[in-house]
Amino acid sequence: MFDYQLHHIVVTWLRYAGDIIKNSFERDIWIDTKESDRDLVTEMDRFLEKDLVQRIRSGFPGHRIISEEGFGDTVRDTKGFIWTIDPIDGTMNYVKQRENFGTMIGLFYNGNPIAGYLYTPMDDKLIYGIVGEGVFVNERRLKPMDVSHLKDSILLTSNEYLLRNDLNLQEIHAAAFSSRATGASILKFMQVIEGKAATFVMPHSHVWDFAAGWAICEALGMKCTQSDGSPLSILQGSSLVVANPTVHQEVLEIINQ
Numbered sequence: 001m002f003d004y005q006l007h008h009i010v011v012t013w014l015r016y017a018g019d020i021i022k023n024s025f026e027r028d029i030w031i032d033t034k035e036s037d038r039d040l041v042t043e044m045d046r047f048l049e050k051d052l053v054q055r056i057r058s059g060f061p062g063h064r065i066i067s068e069e070g071f072g073d074t075v076r077d078t079k080g081f082i083w084t085i086d087p088i089d090g091t092m093n094y095v096k097q098r099e100n101f102g103t104m105i106g107l108f109y110n111g112n113p114i115a116g117y118l119y120t121p122m123d124d125k126l127i128y129g130i131v132g133e134g135v136f137v138n139e140r141r142l143k144p145m146d147v148s149h150l151k152d153s154i155l156l157t158s159n160e161y162l163l164r165n166d167l168n169l170q171e172i173h174a175a176a177f178s179s180r181a182t183g184a185s186i187l188k189f190m191q192v193i194e195g196k197a198a199t200f201v202m203p204h205s206h207v208w209d210f211a212a213g214w215a216i217c218e219a220l221g222m223k224c225t226q227s228d229g230s231p232l233s234i235l236q237g238s239s240l241v242v243a244n245p246t247v248h249q250e251v252l253e254i255i256n257q
Helices: 004-024 043-059 091-096 159-164 166-175 185-193 207-220 245-255
Strands: 031-033 040-042 064-067 081-089 102-109 112-120 125-130 134-137 154-156 178-180 199-205 223-225 238-243
Touching: 004 043, 004 102, 004 112, 004 125, 040 043, 040 091, 043 064, 043 081, 064 207, 081 091, 081 185, 081 207, 102 185, 102 207, 112 185, 112 207, 125 185, 125 207, 134 207, 154 166, 154 185, 159 166, 166 178, 166 199, 166 245, 185 199, 185 207, 185 238, 199 245, 207 223, 207 238, 223 245, 238 245
Parallel strands: 064 081, 154 178, 154 199
Antiparallel strands: 031 040, 081 102, 102 112, 112 125, 125 134, 199 238, 223 238
């Protein structure tokens, strides 16, 4: 049975992180780059990740942590409890738009998803899923919009990958009603989970970018796999296809035709 005391602790952490992020706009923010000039990291990414890691280690000793900015652990197996953290998913949006970003936290046991949390502080929206218990939006049980076919709804991906036609994305775009790029995995997951889009497809995604959303999909009965249909792993990044089972099969057939 899921530990709801743990759940309430995580929600408290997310609200705290959201307050810190919103207050950061009142001053200049230190910004750096990582792998490219467009791959931004800020002092807030690192501060929040370090803070969340310390909170997990203090409250749940023995649990391990996979995180984006390097404050977590080197994890080479899936034994026991493992957390995943993306302190600010959509850092460019945070810097350039001051909206359309959020914090993602996942919890796994022996490699299997237990719970996932997606929080966008600028609109105070929290979507969380607990496997075996369901999915909730700001504490109300989610009733997702019905998406029966790819042609009836929207493909979410990255413009860069769409232009390059990675994973046959141009054919998926042609089969879909339309396509959109949001610049943040958290927003793509939220829209597919709520039924506002048909599918989220990425040729490559880091563990911290998909783990929390994967856990929520598991709780909702949606499919979240690699592009060949094989299972995801929290030990490595991979391609990503997210959708309800019907649309997921449509997308896989286009990718692998």
